[in-house]
Amino acid sequence: MGVTKPFPASVPLSSRAYIDRMDAGLTSVAGAQEIISMISSRRIVTKLILGHNELSDNGCIVLFKFLGSAIGRKYQITEISLNSNSIGNRGLLAISDYLQGNTVLKELFLQDNNFSEDPEVFITFIRALNASHLEVLSLTTNRNLSDPFAETFLPILETPHLRELHLSAIGLTPQSGSPLVAYISSPRCRLQTLKCNGNSLGFRAVKSIIRAIERHNFSLLTVELHANHLVGPVSSDNTSEEDGDEETGGPASPDAWKASETQIRRVLFRNSHLKRETEKEAIRLFRYARPLLLCSSKHANAPAPSTSTRCTDCSCSEIPSPNAPEPEPDTPASNRPPVEGIFPFHALPTELQLYTLSFLAPSLSPAQRSRIYNFASSPSTLPRLGLCLPSFSSNSRNTCVLDPASMPFGLNANTMSPGGGCAGGKCAGSKNSVLCHKEKQRGEWLAVVGCSAYDPYREGEGEGVGEAGILPETGGAV
Known part of the structure; x- marks a missing residue:
């Protein structure tokens, strides 16, 4: 009787x-x-996990020369x-060359390496980071x-895409308190997570950072400042202008540190609450503004959308635009006869229309x-028209995973319509098990x-998002 060989372990599609190669x-x-050979043998590579090896500068230069x-x-x-x-530093320069203008790479982990002090190398890396x-x-x-x-990196860090920055255990002292406070207080900071554990910032610098977040920063949701006690005598720093705290002749008491932890939790809870309210009101305002303002702008002499569109990343069937008759172009919306029983909102001046809509998002x-x-x-931000094929097409990465618990008995995912999980509120992403595409x-x-x-600039002069590009797929995603 032969020995039955066990089936090989299945490899998840996602991996x-x-x-x-950790x-x-x-x-x-x-x-x-060896890494390059592995990459070249595959059709798709999305992650390189190469920690705890000895690539050093020479290996790093060869690897990133290939990646670039x-x-x-x-x-x-x-x-x-x-x-x-x-x-x-030579390896860091090779990484900077690859990072320059890179719009695909989202996460870069460089912990525990041998970078040394060199302002020119730092500036090159920061400029590449800003362009990525x-x-x-x-x-x-x-x-x-x-x-x-910190004194070189933070003053010129201005990328609007960076969401997490980990600076734990890199030898920061109270001298780094000022650049940290200045960056956190500036509109250049779009971070949601900042980790500065295991440094020697001291109580005054930590308190100044918390004060800067409370007064000027509404984007940070996670801040870690643990284990930042000073070692040795307290040095004089200029990170606080209204201190009046306990640290005047010695280290702060444990109660003072606990009070600062309570304060930062309260500030971050405020930011989280304001973020939810801002996003909720923005979506609500857009849902009403889209049909009202788009209809008002139809009489403008703007180029009409193309008669048909085709997806660039999947196989789909073109859908020609319907040949429904449009209103006369020489008849402004304000001169059209109002429909009986309906308030003529479009007859109002544009200023009053926008003022009325503003009450939806105070x-x-x-x-x-x-x-x-x-x-x-x-009109250019409207979702594109197309009959995309089901999940068999290359666009299947844009579909959500249905929650198995919400599916009727005897029904599999193939019988469900693409994207029906989100539309029916049955997407597994709502339970944080997968990423919901919507x-x-x-x-x-x-x-x-x-x-x-949340934007605290109530006068309307707050920093915006710059020249934000149009996302073709997001017009109807809200």
């Missing part, structure tokens, strides 16, 4: 695009060439982890960075409402109109 003994150029080549750019790599690889779409950057446990890095600043009005009134589109739209955080 087939990952290259996980602690694999990869060394220098030979290790980089025409062949390497074909791989849509969204996450790279290179922690504990003995990478120095990186969302998560971790420099934790690079202790050689210290205060000179928490939004004038600048935020203005961006929503511009988006809602533009929620992702909603988040992208909120970022485009600058409503992903």
